[in-house]
Amino acid sequence: MSCRHVAGASAYIKTFHPEWSPSMIQSVIMTTAWAMSMDQGEFAYGAGHVDPIKAVNPGLVYEVDKSDHINFLCGMNYILKMLQLISGEAVTCTGKTLPKNLNYPSMTARVAAGKQFQVNFSRTLRNLGMRSTYKAEVSGSKFDVRVIPEALSLNTMHEKESFELTWSDGVHIVRNPIVIYA
Numbered sequence: 219m220s221c222r223h224v225a226g227a228s229a230y231i232k233t234f235h236p237e238w239s240p241s242m243i244q245s246v247i248m249t250t251a252w253a254m255s256m257d258q259g260e261f262a263y264g265a266g267h268v269d270p271i272k273a274v275n276p277g278l279v280y281e282v283d284k285s286d287h288i289n290f291l292c293g294m295n296y297i298l299k300m301l302q303l304i305s306g307e308a309v310t311c312t313g314k315t316l317p318k319n320l321n322y323p324s325m326t327a328r329v330a331a332g333k334q335f336q337v338n339f340s341r342t343l344r345n346l347g348m349r350s351t352y353k354a355e356v357s358g359s360k361f362d363v364r365v366i367p368e369a370l371s372l373n374t375m376h377e378k379e380s381f382e383l384t385w386s387d388g389v390h391i392v393r394n395p396i397v398i399y400a
Contacts (some may be wrong), residue, residue, distance in 0.1 A: 227247060228247065231243050235274070245276075249278070250273045251264075251393065265395055278344065280341060292311035324397070326396075326399075346376075349374070350389075352370045352385035355385075
């Protein structure tokens, strides 16, 4: 999907939810996209085919704020002077977020070819709807994927819940692509 189509979808979503941040809009575009053919490989098309109608009522959202980005850049070993230029303020690296743990809708990890591996991803979701229970469903994986917890019960709007990746409450489907590559 080209940039102008995603920009148009973003503007459409913003008309329904003017209070949503850019990271929330990015999240709902990615998590409500429908999967495309895997013939060209995981990196050929991103999160999938954008569905702006579903994105208006996504159920769950991943949020990334300024401090998340700063901790991510600290984890990438940016020097403080560069971080201060990027953020426009004095910065201290209080935490280091590994790139794989940025609270982002997709999950990617590089592993050593031909060797056993275990990769853990941590994420936090925010409920944008009424009380609901989402159950994890893993499909199309050649790997043993475990989701902890296997279900998320969210009781109030804006409640946040963390988990360690398609979530469904029977109404909303929230896709989370996982890519492991060597």
